[in-house]
Amino acid sequence: MERVDTSLIALRRILRATEMFGRDLAKAAGLTPAQFRVLQVVAENGFSTPKAIATRMSVSQATMTALLDKLERKEMLTRQRSQKDRRQTDIVITPLGRAAMEDAPDALQQIFVRRFEALEDWEQAQLIASLERVASMLDAQEIDAAPVLDWGDISGRPS
Amino acid sequence: MERVDTSLIALRRILRATEMFGRDLAKAAGLTPAQFRVLQVVAENGFSTPKAIATRMSVSQATMTALLDKLERKEMLTRQRSQKDRRQTDIVITPLGRAAMEDAPDALQQIFVRRFEALEDWEQAQLIASLERVASMLDAQEIDAAPVLDWGDISGRPS
DNA sequence: CTTTTTTGCTTCGGTTGACTAAGTAACCCA
DNA sequence: TGGGTTACTTAGTCAACCGAAGCAAAAAAG
Known part of the structure; x- marks a missing residue:
C-alpha cells in the first residue's frame, strides 16, 4: 500500500x-x-515513410502529415x-535536419546519461534491471483481461 | 555506453x-x-484553488482556467x-466528479499496482529505490547540487 | 485484363492543451 | 488614499492530435 504509493510518486x-525537459528542448x-x-526516428536510418513513422510514434497518419509539413517547411527533411x-x-x-538534432541533443537524455555514467557499476546494473x-x-x-474496464484494444488504434 | 542505451530504451x-494509457483512459x-x-489533484483534499492546481501541474493559470471551465461545465467541480x-x-x-474518478480509475496505475503487488517483497523495495x-x-x-539522495519529502507531494 | 479492394497519403474540419499579453478585482502596506 | 502585488479571467494564437472523406496506386478477384 504505502509502497505502491511511493513507487507511483516516483513514476510521476x-x-x-x-x-518539462521536452518543453525546454x-x-x-x-x-x-x-x-x-520525428527527426529522431527518421535519423535512425536516414529515411522512412509517413506510415512507418506514424506507427512508430503511434499517432495517426493525418497527424504525421501535419508534422512532416512543418519539418519540410523548415527544410529539415524532404519528401x-x-x-x-x-x-x-x-x-x-536533410543535413540541416541532422544538424538541428545534433545541435540540440535531447536534454533529458543528456542529463540522464551524465548522471547514469557517474554511478557505480552495480548501481547501473540494478537500475537497468x-x-x-x-x-x-x-x-x-x-494484458490478460484488464478487468476493471473494457478499454477495448489497448494497442494502437482508437476505435 | 551499451548500458546507458539500455536504460534509455526502458525509460522510453x-x-x-x-x-497510451492516458489516451485510453x-x-x-x-x-x-x-x-x-485536475480532478485528481482537487480530490486529494476535496478542494483547492486554480493557482494551486496550476502550480502543482506546472501549467499557466490561463490554461487552468480553461480546464476548470470544461470540468465545471461537466459539473464535476464547482467554483x-x-x-x-x-x-x-x-x-x-462534486459528487459527480468524484464518481467519474472512481468509475475510471487511472488505467496505468491499475495495471501497475496490480503487478507491483504481485512482486516479492525485496523486489518491491528495489524497484522503489x-x-x-x-x-x-x-x-x-x-542541477549539480542534487546530491542524489535528498528525497526527504517523498511521502506526499511531489513539489 | 478488367474490376474491386486495400493501402498510403493528404485535405478538411474540429477539439484539446498550452502559451502570452492584457484586463479586472481584491488585498496589503504605507 | 493610492501604488504595488496577487488571483483569476479574457482574448488571441498555435501545436498536436483525431476522424472522415478523398485520391491515386498497387494488389487481389473475377
Missing part, C-alpha cells in the same frame, strides 16, 4: 521531468518535442515519391 | 506506455488526461469565491 516525478532547438521525435511503390513517400532527413521490469509491467501487450 | 518504453472516462489530473480572500476561487469537487533514484536524476532542478 519521472514523467513530469520528461515533460523545444525552446532551445526551435523544434517542438513531437517534431524532434519524394517512392520509386518502388508510388503510393509511398520517402522521407529523407528495475527500469526494464517496470517497462515490462506497463507495456506488456498481452 | 515507460513513457510510451504511460502516454480519456476515452473510457469521457475525460481528457489533463482534466483527469465559488473564497470567503477569506475574495481574489481566490475555491474549487470544490531505483525509481526514486531515476526520478532524482531527472527532476532535480538545481
Whole structure:
C-alpha cells in the first residue's frame, strides 16, 4: 500500500521531468518535442515513410502529415515519391535536419546519461534491471483481461 | 555506453506506455488526461484553488482556467469565491466528479499496482529505490547540487 | 485484363492543451 | 488614499492530435 504509493510518486516525478525537459528542448532547438521525435526516428536510418513513422510514434497518419509539413517547411527533411511503390513517400532527413538534432541533443537524455555514467557499476546494473521490469509491467501487450474496464484494444488504434 | 542505451530504451518504453494509457483512459472516462489530473489533484483534499492546481501541474493559470471551465461545465467541480480572500476561487469537487474518478480509475496505475503487488517483497523495495533514484536524476532542478539522495519529502507531494 | 479492394497519403474540419499579453478585482502596506 | 502585488479571467494564437472523406496506386478477384 504505502509502497505502491511511493513507487507511483516516483513514476510521476519521472514523467513530469520528461515533460518539462521536452518543453525546454523545444525552446532551445526551435523544434517542438513531437517534431524532434520525428527527426529522431527518421535519423535512425536516414529515411522512412509517413506510415512507418506514424506507427512508430503511434499517432495517426493525418497527424504525421501535419508534422512532416512543418519539418519540410523548415527544410529539415524532404519528401519524394517512392520509386518502388508510388503510393509511398520517402522521407529523407536533410543535413540541416541532422544538424538541428545534433545541435540540440535531447536534454533529458543528456542529463540522464551524465548522471547514469557517474554511478557505480552495480548501481547501473540494478537500475537497468528495475527500469526494464517496470517497462515490462506497463507495456506488456498481452494484458490478460484488464478487468476493471473494457478499454477495448489497448494497442494502437482508437476505435 | 551499451548500458546507458539500455536504460534509455526502458525509460522510453515507460513513457510510451504511460502516454497510451492516458489516451485510453480519456476515452473510457469521457475525460481528457489533463482534466483527469485536475480532478485528481482537487480530490486529494476535496478542494483547492486554480493557482494551486496550476502550480502543482506546472501549467499557466490561463490554461487552468480553461480546464476548470470544461470540468465545471461537466459539473464535476464547482467554483465559488473564497470567503477569506475574495481574489481566490475555491474549487470544490462534486459528487459527480468524484464518481467519474472512481468509475475510471487511472488505467496505468491499475495495471501497475496490480503487478507491483504481485512482486516479492525485496523486489518491491528495489524497484522503489531505483525509481526514486531515476526520478532524482531527472527532476532535480538545481542541477549539480542534487546530491542524489535528498528525497526527504517523498511521502506526499511531489513539489 | 478488367474490376474491386486495400493501402498510403493528404485535405478538411474540429477539439484539446498550452502559451502570452492584457484586463479586472481584491488585498496589503504605507 | 493610492501604488504595488496577487488571483483569476479574457482574448488571441498555435501545436498536436483525431476522424472522415478523398485520391491515386498497387494488389487481389473475377
